[in-house]
Amino acid sequence: MFEPDFLYGEILPALNRGLVLSFQLIVPAAVLGFAGGLALGCLRVFGTPWMRGLGNAYTAVIRGVPLAVQLMMIYFALPKIGIYFEPYGAALLSFILCSAAYHSEYIRGALLSIKQGQFKAAQALGFTTLQTVFWIIAPQAARRALPGCGNEIVYLVKYSSLAYLVTCMELMGEGKVVASDTFRFTEVFLVVGAYYLVMVTIATWILHWLEKRYRIPGFGAQ
Amino acid sequence: MISSESNETILQVRHISKTLGDKKILTDCSLDMKKGELKVLIGPSGAGKSTLLQCINCLIMPDEGEIILQGAKLYMQSKKELCAYRTKVGMIFQDFNLFDHLNAIDNVAIALCKVKGIDKKTAHGRAMQELERVGLDSKARLYPAQLSGGQKQRVAIARALAMDPTVILLDEPTSALDPELVGEVLNVIRELSRAGMTMIMATHQMEFARAVANEIVFMEKGVIIEHGTPAELLAEGAKTRTRDFCTTLLSMESGADV
Numbered sequence: 001m002f003e004p005d006f007l008y009g010e011i012l013p014a015l016n017r018g019l020v021l022s023f024q025l026i027v028p029a030a031v032l033g034f035a036g037g038l039a040l041g042c043l044r045v046f047g048t049p050w051m052r053g054l055g056n057a058y059t060a061v062i063r064g065v066p067l068a069v070q071l072m073m074i075y076f077a078l079p080k081i082g083i084y085f086e087p088y089g090a091a092l093l094s095f096i097l098c099s100a101a102y103h104s105e106y107i108r109g110a111l112l113s114i115k116q117g118q119f120k121a122a123q124a125l126g127f128t129t130l131q132t133v134f135w136i137i138a139p140q141a142a143r144r145a146l147p148g149c150g151n152e153i154v155y156l157v158k159y160s161s162l163a164y165l166v167t168c169m170e171l172m173g174e175g176k177v178v179a180s181d182t183f184r185f186t187e188v189f190l191v192v193g194a195y196y197l198v199m200v201t202i203a204t205w206i207l208h209w210l211e212k213r214y215r216i217p218g219f220g221a222q
Numbered sequence: 223m224i225s226s227e228s229n230e231t232i233l234q235v236r237h238i239s240k241t242l243g244d245k246k247i248l249t250d251c252s253l254d255m256k257k258g259e260l261k262v263l264i265g266p267s268g269a270g271k272s273t274l275l276q277c278i279n280c281l282i283m284p285d286e287g288e289i290i291l292q293g294a295k296l297y298m299q300s301k302k303e304l305c306a307y308r309t310k311v312g313m314i315f316q317d318f319n320l321f322d323h324l325n326a327i328d329n330v331a332i333a334l335c336k337v338k339g340i341d342k343k344t345a346h347g348r349a350m351q352e353l354e355r356v357g358l359d360s361k362a363r364l365y366p367a368q369l370s371g372g373q374k375q376r377v378a379i380a381r382a383l384a385m386d387p388t389v390i391l392l393d394e395p396t397s398a399l400d401p402e403l404v405g406e407v408l409n410v411i412r413e414l415s416r417a418g419m420t421m422i423m424a425t426h427q428m429e430f431a432r433a434v435a436n437e438i439v440f441m442e443k444g445v446i447i448e449h450g451t452p453a454e455l456l457a458e459g460a461k462t463r464t465r466d467f468c469t470t471l472l473s474m475e476s477g478a479d480v
Contacts, residue, residue, distance in 0.1 A: 117317055121313075121315065124308055124311075125308065126305045126308040127305070128301065140323045143323065216323050217364075217365045218367020218368050219367060
């Protein structure tokens with residue numbers, strides 16, 4: 001099934017090329033998506049009614065429309081109003097926008113679980129609302145949201161495979177080309193699957209490490 | 223007992239009223255704080271003590287009334303002025319409200335860094351001094367969840383002190399504590415009062431009020447009913463609401479340590 005020539009000569013070089021691009025999509029989308037979600041979540045909880053409405057509407061649209069459709073809109077529809085993206089840029093942007101919406105929901109839940117006393121104590125020390133959210137509330141909420149947000153990042157690793165829809169040749173795209181050229185779909189996609197499994201495993205390790213790193217003594221199990 | 227009594231009024235709270243929903247919580251409450259004075263707010267639960275203290279710090283916005291700190295009237299609509307005012311009026315809460323994600327020293331230092339703009343090293347030095355003052359320098363690296371209730375409240379006091387406040391408001395600082403931990407917190411407050419800190423404290427610790435307060439203010443149903451020195455209000459045979467209240471309180475908790 002996996003003759004060395006085929007595996008090392010055709011599958012792996014192509015997939016490794018795709019893997020690099022996948023990394024270039026996933027890492028910034030994970031970081032910026034989380035940061036965006038944190039900001040959006042804070043806005044949806046502490047913003048003025050007007051900002052909350054806007055944040056909620058954004059989340060409703062992004063969560064309500066398939067990611068594949070959003071990708072198409074960014075890549076094919078935006079040029080009609082004069083906004084052009086490279087395939088990579090379109091994919092990255094749509095992943096950031098999408099994961100920010102989902103992260104904001106986890107963050108919102110975490111924010112709602114923080115006692116008002118934390119807010120009051122900061123205000124009583126002279127913090128402005130923005131300072132309170134930034135230095136006191138958000139750091140606590142981010143920790144509580146981390147397991148949920150980790151879940152979203154694991155999803156991101158896998159939905160990054162949709163980038164091939166706009167001809168961004170990441171892992172999935174490269175896999176598809178090799179498979180179509182050779183008609184050996186089983187072998188190619190077995191390897192593609194294994195690559196994703198490894199990426200998700202690494203992401204899980206990093207998330208575990210983050211959770212440990214930012215653990216607060218006295219919270220959770222001993 | 224009281225070292226630095228002078229006649230300089232530093233905080234005036236004038237005609238504060240507050241309605242929440244259709245319930246009137248505070249009606250025309252006024253207080254004058256002299257420098258170095260310790261006033262104790264007493265009254266049954268639901269009397270509005272906590273609301274009054276939070277109104278004085280504008281954590282709850284009063285509907286009516288004015289606040290004058292060191293001769294300057296507070297313009298409550300200005301957020302900037304409010305923040306500056308709050309750095310001068312410290313607040314201690316019943317349930318401590320330490321920042322859960324920061325250890326003791328960072329709890330004290332963070333407002334110095336972020337609000338006063340002091341660099342981290344200086345702020346930590348100052349925070350350490352304040353922790354020493356409340357006897358917790360050895361616990362500086364522990365997180366709130368690793369401290370006892372009394373220790374948490376002392377860190378909260380250190381946090382307020384680090385801002386160099388003009389006045390400190392204490393909202394039932396010992397009510398959430400186990401009886402054996404009340405003493406350590408009251409000792410810190412007593413020391414502060416000796417050192418000349420101006421404080422308003424809502425409490426049920428009558429013995430403490432009798433021994434340390436310059437004035438007792440008795441509240442009921444959102445109104446300040448009477449005020450005077452502990453000697454006047456609690457004198458044997460004095461026909462005051464305060465005395466009635468204290469008698470009831472003492473008979474209920476007879477045997478409990480104060």
